[in-house]
Amino acid sequence: MSTSLWRQHILPFSVLLGLLGLAALAGDALLHRFNLVWIGRYLGIPGTILIIGSLVYSLRKRKYLHSGSPKTLLQFHELTAWLGSLLVLLHAGVHFNAILPWLATLAMGVNVISGLVGKMLLDRSRRHVQSQREHFQLRGLSRPEVEQAVFWDAVTLDAMARWRKVHIPIFIVFAVLALGHIFSVFLFWGWI
Numbered sequence: 001m002s003t004s005l006w007r008q009h010i011l012p013f014s015v016l017l018g019l020l021g022l023a024a025l026a027g028d029a030l031l032h033r034f035n036l037v038w039i040g041r042y043l044g045i046p047g048t049i050l051i052i053g054s055l056v057y058s059l060r061k062r063k064y065l066h067s068g069s070p071k072t073l074l075q076f077h078e079l080t081a082w083l084g085s086l087l088v089l090l091h092a093g094v095h096f097n098a099i100l101p102w103l104a105t106l107a108m109g110v111n112v113i114s115g116l117v118g119k120m121l122l123d124r125s126r127r128h129v130q131s132q133r134e135h136f137q138l139r140g141l142s143r144p145e146v147e148q149a150v151f152w153d154a155v156t157l158d159a160m161a162r163w164r165k166v167h168i169p170i171f172i173v174f175a176v177l178a179l180g181h182i183f184s185v186f187l188f189w190g191w192i
């Protein structure tokens with residue numbers, strides 16, 4: 001059980017998060033090494049576009065879009081949000097001039113982590129409750145008895161499922177901060 005918990009959940013979580021950090025550090029080092037830091041300044045744009053693109057999944061889930069497999073779109077959401085965050089991290093680099101974009105980056109980080117934790121925890125708890133149910137059914141318990149036996153686990157699972165309720169408000173904080181940053185940059189560039 002503890003090996004499967006480690007291998008199936010904690011390891012992929014750490015790998016995905018660790019890769020994000022490592023790729024950001026390596027990319028930033030390369031940009032500095034080849035004097036291409038100015039490119040990083042523009043990576044905010046494709047990063048933002050990817051993150052906006054990742055929201056197609058949310059539109060599909062809330063039935064604003066009627067086509068597309070939700071499972072494929074969820075994978076697309078995870079991939080584009082991860083890649084977009086990487087580009088934004090490269091864009092942020094190791095420059096500290098302004099507080100607002102750093103707050104946006106912090107919110108983005110919490111958002112990515114809450115998404116990853118939610119994905120891993122939810123998956124794990126679902127399987128756990130399912131295997132408990134099967135275990136009790138095999139022991140010959142009746143349906144109400146099985147439900148009684150997994151009651152607290154099911155309640156916990158329900159609590160896990162609420163992770164989205166954290167993921168979404170954090171996303172809104174992130175979006176407001178990022179928009180503030182983008183608005184002020186565009187104003188400075190004379191684009192608006």
Ligand code: HEM
Binds near residue numbers: 041
């Ligand atoms: C259309 C998208 C974006 C554009 C055009 C843009 C543009 C810029 C520019 C021009 C700077 C340099 C400011 C300076 O040198 O003082 C900057 C810095 C920064 N941006 Fe963005 N950005 C975008 C999206 C984002 C997003 C989505 C985030 C975070 C979630 C972000 C986080 C940062 C950070 C952390 C810095 C460094 C601030 C500092 O030097 O202290 N940017 N951005």
